[in-house]
Amino acid sequence: MASQLTHSQLSVCNYPYKPASTLKVNAGPGSGKTFTLLHKVHKLIKSGQVRSDEILILSLTNKAVDNINDKLLGVFQETNSDELSSDEVREIVDQISVFTIHGLANKLVTEHEGVVNIIEDNGWKGLLKLISSKYWGDRQIRAPTAKNLEKILRKYKSTLTDTQDRTLKEIVKIMEDCKVLTNDDLILKAAKYLEQDNKLMLEFMETVKHKYKVVLIDEYQDLYPSLLPVITNVSQGKQLILFGDTNQSIYEFLGSNKEVMVKLDEINSGINTETLHLYDNFRSTPEIIEAVQRIKPHPTAPGMHTDIVMKQPSLVRPIAHTFSTDSDQYGFLVNEITKLVCTGAKLSDIAILTRTNAQIKSISEYFDIYQIPYHKLTSQPDWLLDTRVQFIIDLIKVIVLTRHNNLHSCLDPVASPRLTDFSIIITMSALRGIGPKTIQSLYSASIESGLSLWDYITTIDSAKWAPGITNKKKIVQYSEILLPIIENDALWNATSPMEILEIMSRVVVALDYPAIEGMSEKDSNLLETNLQEMYEVLSICSVEKNPDITLIEAFLETFFDKSAKYHHSKLIQESHGAGKINISTIHSSKGLEFPIAMVVCPINDLFSIDDNTLYVGSTRARNLLYWIDVRNNAVKPREDPQLFSNEPFWNYYNRDLGRPVANTARILAGNTQQIKSLQNKFGLRQYSTHTRINMKLVRLCKYVL
Numbered sequence: 001m002a003s004q005l006t007h008s009q010l011s012v013c014n015y016p017y018k019p020a021s022t023l024k025v026n027a028g029p030g031s032g033k034t035f036t037l038l039h040k041v042h043k044l045i046k047s048g049q050v051r052s053d054e055i056l057i058l059s060l061t062n063k064a065v066d067n068i069n070d071k072l073l074g075v076f077q078e079t080n081s082d083e084l085s086s087d088e089v090r091e092i093v094d095q096i097s098v099f100t101i102h103g104l105a106n107k108l109v110t111e112h113e114g115v116v117n118i119i120e121d122n123g124w125k126g127l128l129k130l131i132s133s134k135y136w137g138d139r140q141i142r143a144p145t146a147k148n149l150e151k152i153l154r155k156y157k158s159t160l161t162d163t164q165d166r167t168l169k170e171i172v173k174i175m176e177d178c179k180v181l182t183n184d185d186l187i188l189k190a191a192k193y194l195e196q197d198n199k200l201m202l203e204f205m206e207t208v209k210h211k212y213k214v215v216l217i218d219e220y221q222d223l224y225p226s227l228l229p230v231i232t233n234v235s236q237g238k239q240l241i242l243f244g245d246t247n248q249s250i251y252e253f254l255g256s257n258k259e260v261m262v263k264l265d266e267i268n269s270g271i272n273t274e275t276l277h278l279y280d281n282f283r284s285t286p287e288i289i290e291a292v293q294r295i296k297p298h299p300t301a302p303g304m305h306t307d308i309v310m311k312q313p314s315l316v317r318p319i320a321h322t323f324s325t326d327s328d329q330y331g332f333l334v335n336e337i338t339k340l341v342c343t344g345a346k347l348s349d350i351a352i353l354t355r356t357n358a359q360i361k362s363i364s365e366y367f368d369i370y371q372i373p374y375h376k377l378t379s380q381p382d383w384l385l386d387t388r389v390q391f392i393i394d395l396i397k398v399i400v401l402t403r404h405n406n407l408h409s410c411l412d413p414v415a416s417p418r419l420t421d422f423s424i425i426i427t428m429s430a431l432r433g434i435g436p437k438t439i440q441s442l443y444s445a446s447i448e449s450g451l452s453l454w455d456y457i458t459t460i461d462s463a464k465w466a467p468g469i470t471n472k473k474k475i476v477q478y479s480e481i482l483l484p485i486i487e488n489d490a491l492w493n494a495t496s497p498m499e500i501l502e503i504m505s506r507v508v509v510a511l512d513y514p515a516i517e518g519m520s521e522k523d524s525n526l527l528e529t530n531l532q533e534m535y536e537v538l539s540i541c542s543v544e545k546n547p548d549i550t551l552i553e554a555f556l557e558t559f560f561d562k563s564a565k566y567h568h569s570k571l572i573q574e575s576h577g578a579g580k581i582n583i584s585t586i587h588s589s590k591g592l593e594f595p596i597a598m599v600v601c602p603i604n605d606l607f608s609i610d611d612n613t614l615y616v617g618s619t620r621a622r623n624l625l626y627w628i629d630v631r632n633n634a635v636k637p638r639e640d641p642q643l644f645s646n647e648p649f650w651n652y653y654n655r656d657l658g659r660p661v662a663n664t665a666r667i668l669a670g671n672t673q674q675i676k677s678l679q680n681k682f683g684l685r686q687y688s689t690h691t692r693i694n695m696k697l698v699r700l701c702k703y704v705l
């Protein structure tokens, strides 16, 4: 049955289209901001005020974009009273543009400059190798990390005060030469193109500047100042519709959201600006809402009450526990998951929401022991975070770009032979025996000789290389292994993903890459899984690629986008059946909802969790909320010993999720026995005992599911 819009949601949907105006929609969590945004888009198109290709929806994270894409079609199908065929409905929806702000910036920049590289972890580590230990010593940094470099470079770029800093100047130069950008660079570049007053505009630029009439931004409270150059340029002259909740602002460390909102108000000079509110809560039980209101009350407009529409009481309040050791905490999670699953919850109903990425790693390792299926809702698919896979991709960059330079340098005057320098630095510095001093000397020598790194090592006899370059044999070997791959057609003309993986595996082995030696069984299984994902993405590229380019070129140009799509469709497939537990940082769970949310903080956390982050995590829960080791004044320890025998609650739970309630009584009658036998079998009853059992033997899920 189609959902009915509430009175306040209808006011937003019926608000007329006015060019050069701003509509701000403020609302609490679960009030239907995203839901209303989708219906607003439908209304704009259905009423004929704008066409679907004149609408741009922006959000901050890939997950939020996926969420919008998933639900748009549903809303259009549900409200299709015009007898349009499903193909016609899909065609309308496909024309609506949905991007992350960085995704939009990327599209604008690549339209002008071709493929650019957004710097990743391996990239920062490679750049670190170019910096002498004296440089860090002078700044009293003993063990410099990629994060240090990122921070220092951001400061250098934003102030440019330290212009005497030759080292950073060189780093910036190499990044420019190799088209390596940070996310901030990407935004600034995109804004620069938008500011240009070109008569002859490229297609996407023309669309952004002149075709879009309405720009909708979800989660406006998360916009931070460095995004402003793109947002302000994109929104000029259009109707800007912003949805947000100031209580959920958790990116203040990136700069003030208030400053952004002042600037956004200025776009339409404050005259054509209106604010509306949504006063409902469709997501959480009244008990959860009451508890999170103690963390942060909803902001209200004068004369209005909050939450006009609410779910019925569930009579179950949030549960809060604290533990004194990690293993107690993890043991509790496994124990509780066992009980929940025995009582009819699916694994995919449950979300473990952490403060840090380190917690995700340790909790997931613990779940591995019990073979509990889970997936991590990270911002990037796991395979792309594997440094060994990143190494292979960087090698592909060296090969493809060098071949491209060799073929096209005389035809293409802007082709930069230095484009490969960056990937060469990263890949070489990951090899045994090539230390930072050698990399620094090699790079300086190539600059002085006016040659790219590749040309330096392949055209100058190693006996004549500059002093300071040691282990020349290894460098010569590097070029000798790559050269035939660049010059022969095997990789270039490969049409099957397996051919590509086989060739690259041979290269990696020949290079004697230390990260694949002496791997533990777990590590090598992980590499196998990640290579399997790379294979899947290569397969998608081979089906969808433009026929004018080769598979390896198509992979290099599109693996990032294709990988995000593949990752998303895999998550959807995995959510069928019993599914998998969701593990996410609170930051990555924004905009999502789960029947059961467990907010888990690290034991002995130095800093207690801030109110906004706790608020965001807690408001992801629909029916059941756990606070584990959450140190916050609004949270008091609370158990619920009756939870797993509370039939009215489990009926409520199943009804809320549209599941049959007929079996609840039968499941509850048997669950105590099932829970007990599992607890005995696996030593789960006492939170501190199970570290003693042989965990490798435990296959918990096999017994539960």
Ligand SMILES: Nc1ncnc2c1ncn2[C@@H]1O[C@H](COP(=O)(O)OP(=O)(O)OP(=O)(O)O)[C@@H](O)[C@H]1O
Pocket: 003, 004, 005, 006, 009, 027, 028, 029, 030, 031, 032, 033, 034, 035, 036, 245, 282, 283, 590, 591, 592, 593, 619
């Ligand atoms: N009018 C409605 N009728 C039925 N369900 C609704 C209605 N409006 C919203 N919902 C449902 O309420 C839930 C919360 O909606 P939504 O995710 O849009 O909230 P939100 O305000 O964006 O939340 P948050 O800011 O916390 O991410 C969703 O499951 C949505 O489908």
